[in-house]
Amino acid sequence: MTAPYRPGPPPGPRPAPPPGVCPAPVEEVGEARHPAVDAAVLGMANAEALAPADQIAQYEAAYETLRETLATIDQA
Numbered sequence: 497m498t499a500p501y502r503p504g505p506p507p508g509p510r511p512a513p514p515p516g517v518c519p520a521p522v523e524e525v526g527e528a529r530h531p532a533v534d535a536a537v538l539g540m541a542n543a544e545a546l547a548p549a550d551q552i553a554q555y556e557a558a559y560e561t562l563r564e565t566l567a568t569i570d571q572a
Contacts, residue, residue: 536561 536558543554 530565532561532565536565 539554540558543551546554
């Protein structure tokens with residue numbers, strides 16, 4: 497094996513959220529939006545429909561985008 501073991505979710509359907517739990521609403525922030533951050537967040541939201549291995553790749557890509565974007569804040 498060339499990479500470290502990364503466990504994923506157990507096979508089978510995902511459990512339903514507990515009763516009364518719903519996703520938090522997305523708050524519009526107006527002019528403070530950043531296209532790269534918006535794309536990373538959308539990618540993470542869309543990852544739910546992907547296979548587990550593809551979810552990991554999507555989350556890692558979003559992490560890198562967010563890390564690089566946040567690193568540029570101090571440079572501005």
